[in-house]
Amino acid sequence: MSLQSGLDAFQQGRYQEAVQILEQFCRNAVDRNSSDYLSAQMWLMKAYQGAGEIDKATIMCQKLLISDNPQVRNWAEQARQSFSQPPAIQSSAIQKASRAATVGTKLTMGGVGGSLVLASGVTMTLLFGMVFVLGLSLVLILSSSDPLQGLAIAIGIALIFNILAFFLSPFLMDLTQSWLYQTRWVELSEVENLSPETANVIRQVCQQKNLKTPRLGIINDQNPTAFTYGSLPNSARLVVSQGLFTYLDDDEVATVYAHELGHIVHWDFAVMTVASTLVQICYLIYSTARRFGRGGGDNKIKDALQTAALVAYVFYIIGTYLLLYLSRTREYFADHFAAESTGNPNGLSRALVKIAYGILEEGSRTKEPSRLIEGTRALGIYDHKAAASTGTAYRIASDPEKIGRVFLWDMFNPWGWWMELNSTHPLTGKRVRALSTYAEQLGLPTEFDMGRVIGEGKSLSKSKLYGNFFLDVVLYGAETIGFLAGLIMGVLLWSSSANSGLAFGVPIIGLGIGILVKALVMFPDYKQAPETDILTLMSDPYASPLRGQPAKLQGQLIGRGDAGYKFGSDLKIQDRSGMLYLHYASRFGPIGNFLFGMKRVQSLIGEQVGTVGWFRRGVAPWMDLIQLQSENGTIVNSYHRFWSFILGGGSIILGVVLIMFLTSR
Numbered sequence: 001m002s003l004q005s006g007l008d009a010f011q012q013g014r015y016q017e018a019v020q021i022l023e024q025f026c027r028n029a030v031d032r033n034s035s036d037y038l039s040a041q042m043w044l045m046k047a048y049q050g051a052g053e054i055d056k057a058t059i060m061c062q063k064l065l066i067s068d069n070p071q072v073r074n075w076a077e078q079a080r081q082s083f084s085q086p087p088a089i090q091s092s093a094i095q096k097a098s099r100a101a102t103v104g105t106k107l108t109m110g111g112v113g114g115s116l117v118l119a120s121g122v123t124m125t126l127l128f129g130m131v132f133v134l135g136l137s138l139v140l141i142l143s144s145s146d147p148l149q150g151l152a153i154a155i156g157i158a159l160i161f162n163i164l165a166f167f168l169s170p171f172l173m174d175l176t177q178s179w180l181y182q183t184r185w186v187e188l189s190e191v192e193n194l195s196p197e198t199a200n201v202i203r204q205v206c207q208q209k210n211l212k213t214p215r216l217g218i219i220n221d222q223n224p225t226a227f228t229y230g231s232l233p234n235s236a237r238l239v240v241s242q243g244l245f246t247y248l249d250d251d252e253v254a255t256v257y258a259h260e261l262g263h264i265v266h267w268d269f270a271v272m273t274v275a276s277t278l279v280q281i282c283y284l285i286y287s288t289a290r291r292f293g294r295g296g297g298d299n300k301i302k303d304a305l306q307t308a309a310l311v312a313y314v315f316y317i318i319g320t321y322l323l324l325y326l327s328r329t330r331e332y333f334a335d336h337f338a339a340e341s342t343g344n345p346n347g348l349s350r351a352l353v354k355i356a357y358g359i360l361e362e363g364s365r366t367k368e369p370s371r372l373i374e375g376t377r378a379l380g381i382y383d384h385k386a387a388a389s390t391g392t393a394y395r396i397a398s399d400p401e402k403i404g405r406v407f408l409w410d411m412f413n414p415w416g417w418w419m420e421l422n423s424t425h426p427l428t429g430k431r432v433r434a435l436s437t438y439a440e441q442l443g444l445p446t447e448f449d450m451g452r453v454i455g456e457g458k459s460l461s462k463s464k465l466y467g468n469f470f471l472d473v474v475l476y477g478a479e480t481i482g483f484l485a486g487l488i489m490g491v492l493l494w495s496s497s498a499n500s501g502l503a504f505g506v507p508i509i510g511l512g513i514g515i516l517v518k519a520l521v522m523f524p525d526y527k528q529a530p531e532t533d534i535l536t537l538m539s540d541p542y543a544s545p546l547r548g549q550p551a552k553l554q555g556q557l558i559g560r561g562d563a564g565y566k567f568g569s570d571l572k573i574q575d576r577s578g579m580l581y582l583h584y585a586s587r588f589g590p591i592g593n594f595l596f597g598m599k600r601v602q603s604l605i606g607e608q609v610g611t612v613g614w615f616r617r618g619v620a621p622w623m624d625l626i627q628l629q630s631e632n633g634t635i636v637n638s639y640h641r642f643w644s645f646i647l648g649g650g651s652i653i654l655g656v657v658l659i660m661f662l663t664s665r
Contacts, residue, residue: 003022003025003036003039003040005021006018006021006022006025006040006043006044006047007043009021010022010043010046010047010050013050015047015050015051016051018043018044018047018050018051019044019047019048019051019053020556022040022043022044022047023044024606025040026040026041026044027558027559027605027606028605028606033068033069038067038069038072041060041063041064041072042064042072042075042076042079044060045057045060045061045064045076045079046079048060056361059246059247059361061076061079062245062246063222063246064076064079065077066220066242099251099342099343099344099346099347099444100343100344100442100443100444101343102343103204103340103341103342103343104340104341104343105340105343105441105442106340107336107339107340107345107438107441107442108441109332109333109336109434166231166270167231170229170230170231170235170237173229173237174237177217177219177239180372181219181221181372182219182220183217183218183219183239184217184218184219184220185215185216185217186216186217186218187216188202188203188213188216190216190218191216191218194245194253195245195250195253195254195257196250197250197251197253197254198250198253198254198257200254201254201257201258201261201341201342202214202257202261204341205258205261205265205341206261209233209265211233211234211264211265212234212235214228214230214236214237214238214261214264215235215236215237215238216238216239217237217238217239217240218239218240218241218242219239219240219241219242219372220241220242221241221242221243221372222241222242222243222246222358222362223241223243223358223359223362223372223373223384224241224243224244224246224247224248224354224355224358224359225240225241225243225244225355225359225372225373225376225380225381225382225384226238226239226240226241226244226256226257226259226260226380226381227239227260227376227379227380227381228260228261228263228264228268228269228379229269229379230264230269230270231269231270232270233264233265233267233270236264236269238257238260238261238264240256240257240260241372243358243362244256244355246358247354247355247357247358247361248350248351248354248355248358249350251342251344251347252347252348252350252351252354253351254342254344254347255338255339255342255344255347255348255351256338256348256351256355256381258337258338258341258342258348259334259335259337259338259348259381260334260381261337261338261341262333262334262335262336262337262338262341263330263334265337266330266333266334266337268330268333268334271326271330272323272326272327272330275319275322275323275326279316279319279320279323282312282313282315282316282319286309286312286313286316290306290309321421324421324422324423324424327424327425328420328423328424328425328426331381331425331426331431332426332431332434335348335431335434335435336434336438339435339438339439340438343442345435345436345438345439345442345444346435346439346444346446346447348435349432349435349436349439349446349447349448350447352381352382352390352428352431352432353390353391353394353403353428353432353448354394355381355382355387356382356386356387356389356390356391356394356428357387357390357391357394358391359373359382359384359387359391360387360391360578360579361391363387363559363572363579382425382428383423383424383425383619385423385619385620386423386425386427386428386619386620389406389409389428389538389617389621390403390406390407390428391578391579403448404448404449404450404452404453405453405456405539406429406535406538406539407428407429407432407433407448407450407453408429408453408456408457408460408539408541409429409538409540409541409543409617410427410428410429410430411427411429411430411433411453411454411457412457412460412465412541413465413541413542413543413544413617414465414466414469415469415543415544415545415617415618416429418473419545419618419619420619422619423619427619429453432447432448432450433450433453433454435447436448436450436451457541460541460542461542464542465541465542468547472521472544472546472547475517475518475521475546476518476545476546478514478515478517478518479511479514479515479518480514481514482510482511482512482513482514482515482517483507483508483510483511483514484507484510485510486506486507486508486509486510486511486513486655487506487507487510489506489510490502490503490504490505490506490507491503493506499659499662499663500662501658501659501660501661501662501663502659504655504658504659504662505654505655505656505657505658505659505662506655506659507655508651508652508654508655508658509651509652509655509656510655511651511655512647512648512649512650512651512652512653512654512655513648513652514648515644515647515648515651516644516645516648516649516652518546518644519641519644519645519648521546521547522546522547522548522614522624522640522641522644523548523614523624523640523641523644524547524548524550524614525550526550526612526613526614526626528550529550529551529552529612530550530551530552531551531552531553531554532551532552532553533553533575533576533577533578534553534555534573534574534575534577534578534579534580535577535578536577537549537551537580537615537617537621538578538617538621540617543615543616543617543621544616544617545616545617545618546616548614548615548616548624549614549615549616550612550613550614550615551612551613551614551615551623552610552611552612553573553575553580553610553611553613553623554575554608554609554610554611555573555574555575555576555608555609555611556573556574556575556606556607556608556609557571557572557573557604557605557606557607557609558572558573558574558579558605558606559571559572559605560572560597560601560605561581561582561583561622567594567597567598568597568601569584569586569593569594569596569597569601570582570583570584571584571601571604571605571625571628573609573611573623580615580621580622580623581620581621581622581623582611582613582622582623582625582628583622583623583624583625583638583640584596584625584636584638585624585625585638585639585640585642585643586638586639587637587639587642589643596636600636604628604630604634604636607630607631607632607634608630608631609628609629609630609631610628610629611623611625611626611627611628611629612625612626612627612628613625613626613627613638614626614640624638624640625638625640626638626640
């Protein structure tokens with residue numbers, strides 16, 4: 001579609017059509033500095049206005065106001081006068097709840113997040129103990145004849161690693177930020193121009209906590225995010241993206257900065273820096289011991305090194321989950337700090353939802369996900385993997401109840417708790433629920449009616465939520481369980497019959513049976529798949545990452561789903577209610593996926609399509625594609641279930657062949 005066709009549609013008053021044409025033109029533009037691209041952006045802003053999509057128009061206006069082209073900036077400055085409200089996402093989507101008249105009121109957490117001091121202390125003690133034990137064992141194994149000397153060396157190793165990591169990591173991060181994201185370091189006055197309340201919050205917190213103003217950075221990226229890092233509170237760095245000021249109002253930006261200041265006050269970044277280093281040391285010891293354990297030499301030393309490698313790997317896994325738990329805990333406490341220091345927990349609730357919306361919007365405008373969002377997932381205020389559901393609800397919700405309903409899965413589905421174990425951030429619904437309790441303590445109406453959400457959650461069918469959950473957890477790892485069960489059975493049979501084929505064949509048969517059993521649960525019959533939309537799917541509190549829900553969708557393919565991979569075979573579909581990832585599986589396996597991504601995906605982007613697939617919900621929702629049909633008749637078939645049956649059946653056949661072959665020898 002051409003730029004001129006978009007202009008013709010606009011001039012004839014066909015604003016929705018103009019929006020679709022101009023959005024597609026902008027997505028397909030190669031040179032983002034060309035006059036045609038800039039013109040399309042300007043007319044797209046006008047088309048949004050004409051179509052009544054004021055929130056999108058104001059976002060586009062804000063982008064044009066920071067354009068490198070001075071003529072575009074001047075045009076945007078004049079155009080902004082046509083808005084009745086300043087260029088940021090307005091309350092057309094969410095009616096703002098009020099805030100406290102004063103700040104600094106102490107708020108009780110009511111058990112949310114546990115104890116930050118306890119979590120930090122226990123995590124650090126356990127991690128340091130793991131590293132110490134492993135360091136000591138390696139030193140003793142590798143020939144120290146004096147145990148006291150080995151003890152001293154082990155302590156020295158642990159201390160040196162931690163001290164170096166503690167003091168050098170901020171400077172390494174500075175270099176990384178500058179290289180990857182071109183971070184621009186600014187004075188407080190520039191932040192004040194963008195968000196006056198934010199500057200007041202920074203001054204207030206730094207004065208009360210006797211801190212130096214953090215080094216402030218801004219990254220020229222429209223994906224809204226914020227993070228902090230450093231070694232000591234008085235040398236901390238607080239970095240945000242330009243998108244934060246685009247998508248959030250002044251008071252909401254201030255709550256995000258207050259959240260990040262909470263990390264600084266609590267020394268979170270320092271604790272996480274050291275804890276992360278300790279976990280990585282466990283992995284380093286594991287890989288080193290494993291490598292030396294494979295070499296020649298004394299068998300006792302080799303056995304000891306292999307044992308040390310196994311223990312180090314177990315410690316690494318335990319340490320990783322401790323680190324994730326600590327990361328989630330610190331987010332709760334930073335939210336609590338922001339609520340106390342601004343008196344505006346509702347503002348932070350809105351900010352979290354709008355950040356999700358912003359990430360989703362920016363994702364729909366580009367063919368590849370942002371490197372900034374991907375690279376700072378653990379550091380950022382929001383886990384972008386969770387943005388699809390919350391952002392989808394905000395995209396069309398004039399009633400906060402619609403957004404609240406999406407939180408049902410976060411709050412009540414047992415898979416939410418299970419999936420959260422692998423996440424650096426609490427699920428959004430849990431954070432909003434905690435912020436709502438702070439609003440209630442301040443005597444404020446809550447931003448989202450979480451009381452209604454809790455009430456609806458209590459009326460959910462417990463049998464549907466929990467009836468098959470423990471079985472499903474087992475089935476989720478059916479391949480591994482089948483292989484291990486087969487291995488144990490094979491070894492037992494081998495020991496009694498002296499048939500070596502059983503030791504090799506039975507585990508593979510167990511693997512195949514596990515794959516087939518899991519496939520039968522994951523990919524049910526889809527012939528009666530109902531037509532629905534993305535928001536309805538994401539509002540289902542019973543959704544599962546295992547049991548696929550057959551569904552039909554109508555929408556537009558807006559880009560690739562693979563982060564930063566230009567030959568990716570996965571896709572993103574957008575309908576009137578939101579965006580969802582489509583996972584594709586070629587009949588020819590990984591090679592077929594690569595060829596599909598290289599040759600066909602680009603031609604499909606921008607097409608209106610109908611899809612059939614199995615919807616799944618984890619931290620990030622997605623659909624395993626079955627079939628896709630475009631307007632021009634192009635049909636794409638996907639083969640998830642086919643490959644599960646091929647791999648499962650093939651494994652069983654291979655296992656039987658191995659048993660027969662080795663038996664006959």
